[in-house]
Amino acid sequence: MDRCKCNSDLSSPKHCNIERLRDIKDPEHPYSLEELKVITEDAIEVDDVQSYVRVTFTPTVEHCSMATIIGLCLRVKLLRSLPSRYKVDIRVAPGSHASEASVNKQLNDKERVAAALENPNLVDMVDECLAPSYG
Amino acid sequence: MELYEGGCELKLLETLAGHSDRVWSLAWNPATVAAGTPLVFASCSGDKTVRIWENTPSHSASWTCKAVLEDTHTRTVRSCAWSPSGKLLATASFDATTAIWENVGGDYECVSTLEGHENEVKSVSWNASGTLLATCGRDKSVWIWEVQPGNEFECVSVLQGHTQDVKMVQWHPSTDVLFSCSYDNTIKVWAGDDDDWQCVQTLGEPNSGHSSTVWALSFNAGGDKMVTCSDDLTLKIWETDNIQMHSGDGYAPWRHLCTLTGYHDRSIFSVHWSSEDIIASGAADDAIRFFVENRDGLVDGPTYKLLLKKEKAHDMDINSIQWSPGEKRLLASASDDGTIKIWELASL
DSSP states (O other), X not given: OOBOTTSSBTTSTTOHHHHGGGGSBOSSSSSBTTTTTSSOGGGEEEETTTTEEXXXXXXXXXXXXXXXXXXXXXXXXXXXXXXXXOEEEEEEOTTSOTTHHHHHHHHTXXXXXXXXXXXXXHHHHHHHHHGGGGO | OOOOTTSEEEEEEEEEOXXXXXXXXXXXXXXXXXXXXXXXXXXXXXXXXXXXXXXOTTSTTOEEEEEEEOSSOSSOEEEEEEOTTSSEEEEEETTSXXXXXXXXXXXXXXXXXXXXXXXXXXXXXXXTTSSEEEEEETTSOEEEEEEETTTEEEEEEEEXXXXXXXXXXXXXXXXXXXXXXXXXXXEEEEEEETTEEEEEEEEOGGGTOOSSOEEEEEEOTTSSEEEEEETTSOEEEEEEOHHHHHSTTSOOOEEEEEEEOSSOSSOXXXXXXXXXXXEEEEETTSOEEEEEEEOSSOXXXXXXXXXXXXXXXXXXXXXXXXXXXXXXOEEXXXXXXXXXXXXXXXXX
């Protein structure tokens, strides 16, 4: 049976590390993404057979400039928790952001994400947001 | 030997490990075939190094890493390209520089560093005669550099036009016309001479172009056809008039020929057109696909069909796929899984 790095059973949809996405701190507020309703249970789709995860999140406000940071945090969290065979798509909830298509495109451009993660300031910001989610 | 659907297989010859991070790109040294020396290719990685691999003559399926080019780039090395003579290797990096390496008796020395881009350089390409170099990057610009004696490089033009990150540049195989493809979903064609270069054509959605980021492009041997691959999950074939291209201005317009839809379910990062007209694609679903022209039936103009699909060719996304020069149907693929695989497309 496939086990995640945290040793819980991956086939369980309530898998702990994916659940922990909700504990990620919002970059602008001292609250978690779940507390702010940025990410909810239904927003995380896992297909263990296809090794696919899709996360849909709702930024706090329509013009939220932090949408790309939140998306990056989600991606890094999943990258560090899931086996490498998983394909991950991150998107903002349809209709929830003024630049939805543009944000989604950036978040899913692997090369852009890789370059961003080589920026130490950005990595520090992401790590700070992810700290509460490691439990 | 003719290949037909169902009559060929992709044999894995070797898996090369060594890089400690994803392998982004690889490039075969074009000069080895004519020289009769063993095949060589370069690979570049998120581990900030470039590795040179050589085929060991005694074991036809054995490859060794002959050199590691390190301590130069300070960030991911995204792409590499050999000069047509095979003597120089250009490497493009997220550290905003392009390094030029020269093989000095088996050791590779960095002989020049090209600066100027504002941020990540994503691709580098030499023209057919080795007199010009082109680079592009996230700063949306395309730079043309003239190669001068003593390994000096002079920037002769900074081309603005793309509205977003430029993913790849590629010179036409026989004329000094430059092609670039971008996050802005378009392919641009640049022509000119000396320091006067212009965008002479843009292939976008109005011309049946892509609807998302165009990651790569590749020409057929004759240079009258080109294939592009995209985040929109399609491959597009384009063609031009060869006679017009080689006369006078050296530039002729390109038009859309056909779109290959429904074959890929995730981004296609790399595409390469072989000398025998087999198109290989490498995608984010870990698979390698081969396409050939469809000669069956009478249709309006050429269509293409899937020759073979190799699922799980790698454990993670394939970033680059390149046919080797020379006669054997050898190709190399580079992946997020940190490995490079050498394959042979063989008849059953």
